[in-house]
Amino acid sequence: MPRINKYLKILFLYFFIGANWVWGQGVIIVWNNNKEPDVAGYKVYYGKISRTYNNCVDVGKTTEYKIPALPEDDVFYFAVTAYDSAGNESAYSNEVAIGNSNALFSLGSNYPNPFNPVTFIPYSLPKKLFINLAIYDLLGRRIKVLENGEKAAGNYRVQWDGTDEKGAPVAAGLYICRLVVGHFCQARKLTLRR
Numbered sequence: 001m002p003r004i005n006k007y008l009k010i011l012f013l014y015f016f017i018g019a020n021w022v023w024g025q026g027v028i029i030v031w032n033n034n035k036e037p038d039v040a041g042y043k044v045y046y047g048k049i050s051r052t053y054n055n056c057v058d059v060g061k062t063t064e065y066k067i068p069a070l071p072e073d074d075v076f077y078f079a080v081t082a083y084d085s086a087g088n089e090s091a092y093s094n095e096v097a098i099g100n101s102n103a104l105f106s107l108g109s110n111y112p113n114p115f116n117p118v119t120f121i122p123y124s125l126p127k128k129l130f131i132n133l134a135i136y137d138l139l140g141r142r143i144k145v146l147e148n149g150e151k152a153a154g155n156y157r158v159q160w161d162g163t164d165e166k167g168a169p170v171a172a173g174l175y176i177c178r179l180v181v182g183h184f185c186q187a188r189k190l191t192l193r194r
Helices: none
Strands: 010-014 027-031 039-047 055-060 064-067 076-084 096-098 119-125 129-136 142-151 154-160 173-181 184-192
Touching: 027 076, 039 064, 055 064, 096 184, 119 129, 119 173, 119 184, 142 154
Parallel strands: none
Antiparallel strands: 010 027, 027 064, 039 055, 039 076, 076 096, 119 154, 129 142, 129 173, 173 184
């Protein structure tokens, strides 16, 4: 299956603080579906060392998996592989890390939420860091990049007006705001009402 890894990309690794999921109670990993007809399932790999995974879970054909209760004071790295009915397994997907990111950065809850026509997304950085803050739909497609670049330490508030990169209004519904700093990622659900 030489093509299989081409389609694997972890879309979101996220946890919610003050919403449905809390770090310490579980992490949800979501990836896109591989379109090859002979894909029999996926395996989720994770561990405390990048590209050295001591945990592997065969999750079958699902494209979402909750890993329960990981320690708050550690960093964990995650990747996904696909396998076919003959037992051939793809290379690892891109890697995503998550851990005690509060010391690194913090993504707050947007307000108002639900919103129409605009919402404000707060985040804070304890030191000068390179960040990427973007909006995604539930299929993992990037809708709009709100921030991308190096930012000084401080508290920030970014506005999203419910438009895509071209300035066109997006449909009402659920979106994900994702803040990435290095290998770390935090995400929040945003609900747009029209």
